Amino acid sequence: MKNKYDVLVIGGGPAGALAAKTAVDKGLSACIVEKRPAIGAPVRCAEGIGKEALQEFIDPNPRWISAEMTGAGIVAPDGFLMKLESNLAGNKVGYILDRKIFDRELVWRAAEAGADVAVKTRASSPIIENGYVIGAKVESCGNVMNVTADVVIAADGVESKFSRWCGIDTTVPVREIMSSVQYVLTDIDIDPHSTVFFLGNDVAPEGYLWIFPKGERSANVGIGISGKKSGEGHRAKDYLDRFVKKTFPQGKLIEHIAGGVSVCRPLDCTVGDGLIITGDAARVVDPLTGGGIYNSMYTGRLAAEVAVESIGSGEVSKKALMVYDRTWRASKMGKAIERNYHIKEYLIRLPDTKLNEIIHSVSKINLKEFTTMSLIKEIICINPKLMIELGALAASIR
Amino acid sequence: MLKVHRDICGYCGCCVSVCPEGALELIDAYLCIEKSCTSCGICAKVCPLGALEVVNEK
Secondary structure (H helix, E strand, C coil): CCCEEEEEEECCCHHHHHHHHHHHHCCCCEEEECCCCCCCCCCCCCCEEEHHHHHCCCCCCHHHEEEEECEEEEECCCCCEEEEEECCCCCCCEEEECHHHHHHHHHHHHHHCCCEEECCEEEEEEEEECCEEEEEEEEECCEEEEEEEEEEEECCCCCCCHHHHCCCCCCCCHHHEEEEEEEEEECCCCCCCEEEEECCCCCCCCCEEEEEECCCCEEEEEEEEEHHHCCCCCCHHHHHHHHHHHHCCCCEEEEEEEEEEECCCCCCCCEECCEEECHHHHCCCCCCCCCCHHHHHHHHHHHHHHHHHHHHCCCCCHHHHHHHHHHHHHCHHHHHHHHHHHHHHHHCCCCHHHHHHHHHHCCEEEECCCCHHHHHHHHHHHCCHHHHHHCCHHHHHC | CEEECCCCCCCCCHHHHHCCCCCEEEECCEEEECCCCCCCCHHHHHCCCCCEEECCCC
């Protein structure tokens, strides 16, 4: 690691990897600092991503794809299963990744393109000069050094501290953190090509429980519940254990992970003087699904593109970097976050009886496109009175 | 004061994201509590595993 780079990236997940690769591809120097000793581990992710979303960034490779999905199921609070199928039978709609390998692939690509990478290396404070973030103090195995950069990209995940140290409030409201636990279970009976989502106040209050297949007889089985609903004796782990005991009593647990997923609105502003915030650190997770891989890669790449432009023009002020903030908010991703935030706020207030009613009424949908939005549209089409209940939001869905 | 049950902690960082004081930091697999902690208990509430506990000072 050197003392100076054009771009310093804090965090080696998908956002950081895309940021670093994009910066070096465009001729700048960049370094990723990752506090953990290994890229990609621990996983802390259900690992699902849509087919098209993935292909916008990288061609699928069996080395880091655990399973291909052709459908999905939603289980209503009363236990009724609604199956969702693509219009084209047998058509792949998404993947369950192997994030341990996938994240490494992304970082390798950044490294091959010329980025420096340092693991077990932590940014412990920003270096600020005249109000500008001009680098970070980094600690690695007892050594401390100052690394300066024209632009620092914070890609430090849900437990992000870097932007907070730079004076930006990143606190997630208690009711908008999904308190999550996931097991990798093996030797279980599942449909290996369909994800399943379980809804209901008794199953996963203000969240959902998922089965995401990882192979013929293995799956990520996890849960996220609202932080508001979490407490002693009724934590995410309590709900998940109850489900697993009932559903997969013979399953063997080969991985046990916990996590937090923000389902709040993104940060009010995702740039500062010399600073760009990306991915989970910017709180750009989809508030309805909790998905964040695509959003991280998108914001990571965009952050570097804007950094390159700004460095080139010799102006890295907050005002100059605001292009990043405005661009992602106006993008398809930004609009989806805003819309899905409203849908999430509506759905979490529905009683189980209402959820049952909705799910029964749309028992089998053939989706033209396999997206959350096309599902919501179908549901509204069959339950037109939802339009009235959704109020102003309805217009944006039509 | 806030106590971390390190045998239970999954070092996931869920608590870090909700701390209103920014008093928690996850350093790889080790959760650090800084002096600015007010023992408000928000982190203990949201912890998916139940690894955090506010205990009375003795």
